[in-house]
Amino acid sequence: MAVSSIRLTRTLLPVSVKQLGTPARVSARSSLPFSVGDWRGVSTFSGARPLVFAKLKQSGETIEDPIEDPMDDSTDQLDDDDDDDDDEFVHLEERDFSGTPRVPVYVMLPLGVIDMNSEVVEPEELVDQLRTLKSVNVDGVMVDCWWGIVEAHTPQVYNWSGYKKLFQMIRDLGLKLQVVMSFHECGGNVGDDVHIQLPEWVREIGQTNPDIYFTDRAGTRNSECLTWGIDKQRVLRGRTALEVYFDYMRSFRVEFDEFFEDKVITEIEVGLGPCGELRYPSYPAQHGWKYPGIGEFQCYDKYLMESLKEAAEVRGHSFWGRGPDNTETYNSTPHGTGFFRDGGDYDSYYGRFFLNWYSRVLIDHGDRVLSMANLAFEGNCIAAKLSGIHWWYKTASHAAELTAGFYNPANRDGYGPIAAMLKKHDAALNFTCVELRTLDQHEDYPEALADPEGLVWQVLNAAWDASIPVASENALPCYDREGYNKILENAKPLNDPDGRHLSCFTYLRLNPTLMESQNFIEFDRFVKRMHGEAVPDLGLAPRPQETKSE
DSSP states (O other), X not given: OOBOOOOBOOOOOOGGGGGSOOOOOOSSOSSOSSOTTOOOOOOOBTTSOOEEBOOOEETTEEOOOSSOXXXXXXXHHHHHHHHHHGGGEEEOOEEOOTTSOOOOEEEEOOTTSBOTTSOBSXXXXXXXXXXXXXXXXXXXXXXXXXXXXXXXXXXXXXXXXXXXXXXXXXXXTTOEEEEEEEOSOBSSSTTOOSOBOSOHHHHHHXXXXXXXXXXXXXXXXXXXXXXXXXXXXXXXXXXXXXXXXXXXXXXXXXHTHHHHHTTOEEEEEEOOSGGGBSSOOOSOGGGTOOTTXXXXXXXXXXXXXXHHHHHHHHHTOGGGOSOOSOOOOTTOOGGGSXXXXXXXXXXXXXXXXXXXXXXXXXXXXXXHHHHHXXXXXXXXXXXEEXXXXXXXXXXXXXXXXHHHTOOOXXXXXXXXXXXXXXXXXXXXXXXXXXXXXXXXXXXXXXXXXXXXXHHHHXXXXXXXXXXXXXXXXOSSOOOSHHXXXXXXXXXXOTTOTTOOOOSEEEESOOOTTTTSHHHHHHHHHHHHHXXXXXXXXXXXXXXXXXXXXX
């Protein structure tokens, strides 16, 4: 197989960028992911896009290109002139994505874009922001349709008025829509800046029957969403949870028929748990969890406990009809527990039985709700979201994944069965944390033994092996080149023999910081590369300015 040559390029930063100031940094790292003189050259096989490298100068030290282009007669002139210019920028290792497959880019709108009165919040400012997004060829936006707003007071009385106005604004600007059926509470989690509870009539039921909520071993209730134990229980004013979800989705489909017919709505993401994700609420910040705690199992409401007891009896070991008693607390470490430590009870006969049951409840819930979604949306594209629980991934038990319902220890694939379930319903998988680097996590939280890159690789390949579309989003705010480059690497894997790539990417989230000049220039550059377009000044970024203390 032929090997293509790597061209080493050095391009000077335009003077205009010098005036833009320092880009916002949300990445936890304070330095570049490589040191001066550390070159990571990669040979690319025929048909793949070459990597683009550049010279890096820091602290007055010059590292020359390891290979000079004999056809480039401008090298001497660059060497003479770049001492002054290098003070204003850094050269980065960057891959050229021009000509690669186009990956659509959507932007999540603010969580509180519709208020509790079902009105659009600050519509004039929002339109200006949407126009700005459209100006850089963003494909569309993602909107949460909150159950707690639409069906707030009375069962089966839906108020879609605010969303109708919002969707019309979006359509008028030529943008597409991804819509989330948000059957969860907003507030109390990372990034939540508004508080939207479950519908009032549901909370009234919860006051007399708190077992409609997920519950931990101490009996603490979590009102973020309804327990999956009532999917088939008629405890919601004569309806099951599945019927409630179906009625809501069907009402939306009928109310917004013209947006489906005109292909303005391109996808419905079906909320399946806390934060809209298919997982148990195992790491709730409002109950004192802090990163990188292992979390706790959430199966102690009476409905799920009845299910566990039935499963144990069917297995012939009725004394297994209980939750484990040696998992400790939300902020414990795996090695500090009898259940999750290496050689712990998670891999005993009982442990394997319990974890099989716990993860099967999760998969069965997704299976049932997505069946209802396909009925409601009549063949339109649907998707489900998985959270990227990357902490403790480098341990044997993968404790944080286990408490969230992903039975994915080192000796078992926990994501293949989920991908197979999604395939059954022709549902796409939306996965988070594609911007995170394992090295960053190791530097900032070495005790967490996290591996976001390994997790992303496992989940994406599980979905691709099942032949389902894979979309993604960033888990934390991202404004810097380093984070964008990591997203691009995952969106379009280098040298993938099957040419696999993300079907879509959704950026979290529209806010004033994104719209700041340098941040938006970086975002515009990112969108172009996701679209497979050429960008100027490849391999260059403004040098972060040192902050001087007074």
